[in-house]
Amino acid sequence: MLDLHHLPGSDLQENTVLTFRRHPITLIPLFLTTVILFALPPGAYFLFQILRPELFAQQPIFILFLLLATAFFLSGWLYVFQSFIDYWLDVFILTDKRILDIEQKGLFNRTVSELRLYRTQDVTAEVKGVLRSLFDYGNVYVQTAGEEERFHFEDIPHPNHVAKMILEWSEEDRKEHLEEAVEDFGMADHEKAAKKIEP
Amino acid sequence: MIPLYVFLLAWLIFLVLYGVMALVSMLQFVRFGVAGTGTWLSTITFLVVALCVVFGTGWYLLGADWMQTLNLFGSLSSSVPLIQ
Numbered sequence: 001m002l003d004l005h006h007l008p009g010s011d012l013q014e015n016t017v018l019t020f021r022r023h024p025i026t027l028i029p030l031f032l033t034t035v036i037l038f039a040l041p042p043g044a045y046f047l048f049q050i051l052r053p054e055l056f057a058q059q060p061i062f063i064l065f066l067l068l069a070t071a072f073f074l075s076g077w078l079y080v081f082q083s084f085i086d087y088w089l090d091v092f093i094l095t096d097k098r099i100l101d102i103e104q105k106g107l108f109n110r111t112v113s114e115l116r117l118y119r120t121q122d123v124t125a126e127v128k129g130v131l132r133s134l135f136d137y138g139n140v141y142v143q144t145a146g147e148e149e150r151f152h153f154e155d156i157p158h159p160n161h162v163a164k165m166i167l168e169w170s171e172e173d174r175k176e177h178l179e180e181a182v183e184d185f186g187m188a189d190h191e192k193a194a195k196k197i198e199p
Numbered sequence: 200m201i202p203l204y205v206f207l208l209a210w211l212i213f214l215v216l217y218g219v220m221a222l223v224s225m226l227q228f229v230r231f232g233v234a235g236t237g238t239w240l241s242t243i244t245f246l247v248v249a250l251c252v253v254f255g256t257g258w259y260l261l262g263a264d265w266m267q268t269l270n271l272f273g274s275l276s277s278s279v280p281l282i283q
Binding site for chain 2: 001002003019059060061063064066067070071073074075077078081082084085088089091104107108110
């Protein structure tokens, strides 16, 4: 399991600041699928009872229906569980040193992207649409100096607050890693010279 | 005329395959999930519901006579009109 207090590749003084996933509202289609899944077998039973009441009076027919209904329900239930796994295993973790974007695609496809905070160049929060505005969820884009230029966090709650936190912690981390930040972003010659003169 | 135990056999094979897929899903979930209540609760919920359905169905089917035969097309068709 992924322990938030002992993240892979972390150093001793790293602390988890924020953990977020997609907004639960994105689970509504899955919830509706679950409701339909629970309702279909008994619904079919009652429908047959109304239309053809003599059908289930024969035990073999009822047993066949029961086996098919059970197989249908279990298959759907597994599908719901796997869809939930896909949601639950997508995690964005902000620590005081880095951002981790863990993305699960299906059961056996997993991508972990990591960004050192001092390499963050720009953070953009985006809230588009009525539903997103009402429930305050949207996208956050993190522009970096790394190989993957832009991190994209989709449909996360309170994107403005998250963007602000990323920026604040980036500033803190940049102070600790000034030399590396200078290498990544570059500085004008006169600024470099001014830094050399200062005691 | 198809004996009922044929359908039982097919159902049992389905259950075995289902069990394997469910086990793999749960192992992946527990392995890569964030340690916490949510992961355990959702895994247990899935397992409990699935087991309840399987054992509930199995309990009912214990009393069935599997040597009965089923004439699928004969049983499903009827001279009684569908809507009276």
